[in-house]
Amino acid sequence: MKSLTEHLWLNVPSRRGFVNITPQVDDLVRQSGVREGLCLVNAMHITASVFINDDESGLHRDMDRWLEELAPHAPVSHYEHNVGEDNADAHLKRSIMGREVVVAITEGRLDFGPWERIFYGEFDGRRKKRVLVKIIGE
Numbered sequence: 568m569k570s571l572t573e574h575l576w577l578n579v580p581s582r583r584g585f586v587n588i589t590p591q592v593d594d595l596v597r598q599s600g601v602r603e604g605l606c607l608v609n610a611m612h613i614t615a616s617v618f619i620n621d622d623e624s625g626l627h628r629d630m631d632r633w634l635e636e637l638a639p640h641a642p643v644s645h646y647e648h649n650v651g652e653d654n655a656d657a658h659l660k661r662s663i664m665g666r667e668v669v670v671a672i673t674e675g676r677l678d679f680g681p682w683e684r685i686f687y688g689e690f691d692g693r694r695k696k697r698v699l700v701k702i703i704g705e
Contacts, residue, residue, distance in 0.1 A: 571599035571702040574611075579692035582640070583660075585627050586687045588617075588698065592670075593677060595700050602675045604704010609667035611699050614657035614691035616664035622684045634660045634690075657691035664688050672704055 573595050577586060592608055610617045620626065638659035639645075646655030668685060671678040677685075687698055 568703060568705060569599060569601050569604075571595060571601070571700075573700045575687075575698040575700060576695055577687055577689070577698065578695045579687075579689035582690070582692050583631060583634075584689045584692060585630070586689070587622050587684050588687050589622075589677070589684045592685055592700055596672055596675070596677060596702060599702040599704075601672050601702050601704040604672045604702060606670045606672055606677060607667060607699070607701040608670070608685055609699040609701070610661070610687065611697040614654055614661055614689075615696050615698075616661045616666065616688035616690070617668050617698060618664050618686055618688060619668050619670070619679075619683050620686060621682045622686075634663065637663060654691040660688070660690040672702070 575588060575591050579586065592606065596606055608617050638656040640656045643649045643653040643655070648655035648658065670685070
């Protein structure tokens with residue numbers, strides 16, 4: 568069995584944002600030499616997410632607005648977690664969007680459905696954060 572473990576580092580300059588990391592993950596799958604297997608992509612921070620969806624700007628704006636309605640940033644006094652911090656909403660947004668995805672690798676490529684892409688979701692940005700990519704298979 569082959570395996571590859573790498574880390575992607577991202578620094579989203581705004582508090583919230585979505586980054587299509589599919590090209591970087593594709594490159595790692597090719598580097599791994601795995602033809603049949605699985606690719607795990609995992610946000611390594613509790614205020615960030617990895618998820619799969621369409622790469623369409625209107626959808627991204629809708630998702631951002633929806634998440635902000637579900638877990639608004641302000642007023643920060645609304646949250647018990649915000650003792651010396653102001654990111655309780657980011658923890659909740661991460662819980663909604665998820666920590667990781669697993670994508671099948673078939674014939675050396677990520678095996679997506681139509682329009683599927685892998686995204687990093689940032690909910691408390693403006694600093695460097697890490698995404699784990701773990702590829703295993705034959």
